[in-house]
Amino acid sequence: MNGIEGNTKISALDMPDVPMGLLPPHLELRRTRVLCAVDAPTHTESILYSGAYASMGVDNSLQLDHFCKTFRIEVNKLTEEDMEFDMIGIDPSIANAFRRILIAELPTMAIEKVLIANNTSVIQDEVLAHRLGLIPIKADPRLFDFMSENDTPNEKNTIVFKLHVSCEKGGPRLTVKTDELKWLPSGSDFLLETKEVPSNPTSKPKTYTSFSCSQDSLPELSANPIGPKHPDIIIAKLGPGQEIELEAHAVKGMGKTHAKWSPVSTAWYRMLPEVVLLQEVKDAKAEELVKKCPVNVFDIEDIAKGNKRATVARPRDCTLCRECIRGDDWEKYVALRRVKNHFIFTIESTGAVPPEVLFTEAVKILEDKCERVITELS
Numbered sequence: 001m002n003g004i005e006g007n008t009k010i011s012a013l014d015m016p017d018v019p020m021g022l023l024p025p026h027l028e029l030r031r032t033r034v035l036c037a038v039d040a041p042t043h044t045e046s047i048l049y050s051g052a053y054a055s056m057g058v059d060n061s062l063q064l065d066h067f068c069k070t071f072r073i074e075v076n077k078l079t080e081e082d083m084e085f086d087m088i089g090i091d092p093s094i095a096n097a098f099r100r101i102l103i104a105e106l107p108t109m110a111i112e113k114v115l116i117a118n119n120t121s122v123i124q125d126e127v128l129a130h131r132l133g134l135i136p137i138k139a140d141p142r143l144f145d146f147m148s149e150n151d152t153p154n155e156k157n158t159i160v161f162k163l164h165v166s167c168e169k170g171g172p173r174l175t176v177k178t179d180e181l182k183w184l185p186s187g188s189d190f191l192l193e194t195k196e197v198p199s200n201p202t203s204k205p206k207t208y209t210s211f212s213c214s215q216d217s218l219p220e221l222s223a224n225p226i227g228p229k230h231p232d233i234i235i236a237k238l239g240p241g242q243e244i245e246l247e248a249h250a251v252k253g254m255g256k257t258h259a260k261w262s263p264v265s266t267a268w269y270r271m272l273p274e275v276v277l278l279q280e281v282k283d284a285k286a287e288e289l290v291k292k293c294p295v296n297v298f299d300i301e302d303i304a305k306g307n308k309r310a311t312v313a314r315p316r317d318c319t320l321c322r323e324c325i326r327g328d329d330w331e332k333y334v335a336l337r338r339v340k341n342h343f344i345f346t347i348e349s350t351g352a353v354p355p356e357v358l359f360t361e362a363v364k365i366l367e368d369k370c371e372r373v374i375t376e377l378s
Helices: 025-032 064-070 092-104 125-133 283-292 355-377
Strands: 033-036 072-078 082-088 108-119 159-166 174-177 234-238 243-253 264-277 298-302 308-312 334-349
Touching: 025 033, 025 334, 082 355, 092 264, 092 334, 092 355, 108 125, 125 234, 125 243, 159 174, 159 234, 234 243, 264 308, 283 298, 283 308, 334 355
Parallel strands: none
Antiparallel strands: 033 334, 072 082, 082 334, 108 243, 159 243, 174 234, 264 334, 298 308
């Protein structure tokens, strides 16, 4: 192409409007932001190809040192069951991997086998067993082993609960809640039916478990007694004369086998909203903009001579409903964007395991997966 001075040919990379090693503003915006228009979002894809901007002297490859400098986690809220944090400087695929691991691959303890001795309530045995399976169990799954089909239930792979309640005849209806589930640290009390005659009459009768010791004698379990996380979950309602007697055996499992083993009620993320005023919005227009937003993202501030203008006060609260850019050319005043590498991550635990422990365990599982891939490739 012809240069600026005379007919000297120069590279496009050397032109003043395209600095070497930097992207033009419009391309940098497309690479790092999702633009949300009235009809649909645009630039939603992640540009992962290392040579995407090679012609401009920009290396788009993933570099470990750059990742270590830019990646960070900021915890915004942490309670016994909920956690919200910002995950900054990471690809959407990695954020989604954490979400999937939290839902399906973190083990917990849940009731798997229910031995029903008597059930005269209106709830069928299968429905009762299903309800029991969904009760969160307050037990650290890291202290227990997985149990296969050929394993014998013992103190390291099984937790036993007993439920025996009855409603007296002539009395009021009885609501059975999870506080009636009693932990049996010594194992099952139900005798195992067998045709074999015991060689030693004084030996202990066989039950459905084979515990070598009581679980409450183990230091790691005696400090934190096992039981349902929430004592007020309704299991059944009994009428006069009705009774339930059963044993429930909890084992270790993962959410990808059954949802009852999932340690989270939900785990989800959203990209950080970015609300930008492209030009000043003043007076009546500012008041109209504040009224348009249903979640109060905008505020009004007073400026000189009694005039008012709109400001972006709470951009994180934006739900991207796009009411603020509908009609009357509002897209000339307001731009809605999402930051592609900044995620607001929320973990809602069932209560069985604290949310901060769940996330650290998810990181370990992802690390193990990466090491397995590297081992297979090497």
